[in-house]
Amino acid sequence: MSDASKKALDLLHTPEGVRDCYGKENTIKRNTIEKIAETIHLYGYRDLQTPSFEYFDVFSNEIGTTSSRELYKFFDKEGDTLVLRPDFTPSVARCAAKYFMDEKEPLRFCYEGSAFSNTSNLQGKLKETTQMGAELMNDGSAQADGEMIAMLIECLQAAGLSEFQISIGNVEYFKGICEYLQMESELEMTLRDAISSKNYFAAEDLLKSEGFSRADRDLILRIRDFMETAEDLEKAAQSAPNERTVSAIRRLIDVYGVVEAYGLERYLSFDLSLLSKYHYYTGIIFKGYTYGTGEPIASGGRYDQLLGYFGKNAPAIGCMISIDPLLEAMRRQGIQEAEEPPVQKIYYDEDNYRDALKTARMSRMAGFRTVLLPAKKEQ
Numbered sequence: 001m002s003d004a005s006k007k008a009l010d011l012l013h014t015p016e017g018v019r020d021c022y023g024k025e026n027t028i029k030r031n032t033i034e035k036i037a038e039t040i041h042l043y044g045y046r047d048l049q050t051p052s053f054e055y056f057d058v059f060s061n062e063i064g065t066t067s068s069r070e071l072y073k074f075f076d077k078e079g080d081t082l083v084l085r086p087d088f089t090p091s092v093a094r095c096a097a098k099y100f101m102d103e104k105e106p107l108r109f110c111y112e113g114s115a116f117s118n119t120s121n122l123q124g125k126l127k128e129t130t131q132m133g134a135e136l137m138n139d140g141s142a143q144a145d146g147e148m149i150a151m152l153i154e155c156l157q158a159a160g161l162s163e164f165q166i167s168i169g170n171v172e173y174f175k176g177i178c179e180y181l182q183m184e185s186e187l188e189m190t191l192r193d194a195i196s197s198k199n200y201f202a203a204e205d206l207l208k209s210e211g212f213s214r215a216d217r218d219l220i221l222r223i224r225d226f227m228e229t230a231e232d233l234e235k236a237a238q239s240a241p242n243e244r245t246v247s248a249i250r251r252l253i254d255v256y257g258v259v260e261a262y263g264l265e266r267y268l269s270f271d272l273s274l275l276s277k278y279h280y281y282t283g284i285i286f287k288g289y290t291y292g293t294g295e296p297i298a299s300g301g302r303y304d305q306l307l308g309y310f311g312k313n314a315p316a317i318g319c320m321i322s323i324d325p326l327l328e329a330m331r332r333q334g335i336q337e338a339e340e341p342p343v344q345k346i347y348y349d350e351d352n353y354r355d356a357l358k359t360a361r362m363s364r365m366a367g368f369r370t371v372l373l374p375a376k377k378e379q
Contacts, residue, residue, distance in 0.1 A: 146258025
């Protein structure tokens with residue numbers, strides 16, 4: 001093989017962590033995105049587009065987003081550090097603060113696009129993923145939390161899923177436990193990372209090494225208990241150690257009531273150990289799971305302090321649907337049925353080009369995909 005041929009062959013491959021999407025697969029993806037977008041729009045959310053890259057500080061450690069080492073960083077000609085967005089929420093928060101600083105009424109925005117993760121520990125996952133989501137700002141109520149979760153459930157239903165679960169927690173419960181045990185902030189962050197990754201053995205070893213008693217360790221590790229109903233939450237509230245943890249559970253009970261009013265409570269479960277690598281979450285937090293994929297198909301939560309970093313002090317909650325694992329789950333569940341629409345072919349030669357063009361245009365006006373092709377010449 002010549003050097004030129006080898007170089008051309010190398011150019012056919014994509015970098016690690018990204019892939020092409022074409023044909024039927026792409027048709028299914030676009031159809032799924034359109035169904036989800038239609039559901040979100042029915043709730044009054046308006047489309048918003050933010051840049052694919054932002055200044056580094058929009059995603060800084062201070063804000064609590066992705067670790068710096070997992071960002072795609074580069075420089076502009078002025079020498080400023082820019083990054084490809086790892087998730088949409090800080091970008092939408094920045095945009096809302098810039099254009100709606102003085103707005104007090106609830107703001108509803110939705111988005112769709114690519115997010116980028118520069119890590120070598122993806123275990124086959126993509127580094128560029130398609131995400132869709134919604135953000136509700138200027139509303140700190142349990143009704144807003146419930147609306148976001150109910151809308152997420154209806155989005156997944158619209159995509160075609162029927163078997164899935166939304167697991168809900170509250171970051172305030174974990175913080176309340178740490179407050180009760182008078183835990184140092186550095187230890188709290190390390191423990192949070194262990195519990196967030198469901199590594200309870202590491203969490204217990206960490207607590208042992210720090211001298212916490214068996215009773216204290218049990219108090220923290222009890223957050224692994226699985227709950228499904230408001231009655232389960234009531235029992236958990238009765239044994240909560242302080243007012244902050246009780247308030248966190250009461251909030252979950254209120255949100256359960258809102259989703260129950262939508263008639264969608266069968267999709268809910270509760271997990272007090274649910275945390276996130278995004279440290280800007282301040283209250284309700286949730287993830288969506290279904291079979292056929294090893295990662296969450298959706299996530300979200302309340303971030304009442306994030307807009308403050310951009311100068312707008314306002315409560316907010318959002319959700320995000322990961323389109324790629326959603327599609328993989330749908331494929332494995334046999335849900336994907338969409339086919340590429342047929343394309344009509346109209347042939348022309350030098351003598352009938354205008355007539356063929358007229359027919360093709362009429363076909364397109366009628367809503368049919370139509371291609372105009374030169375007639376094949378006989379050999």
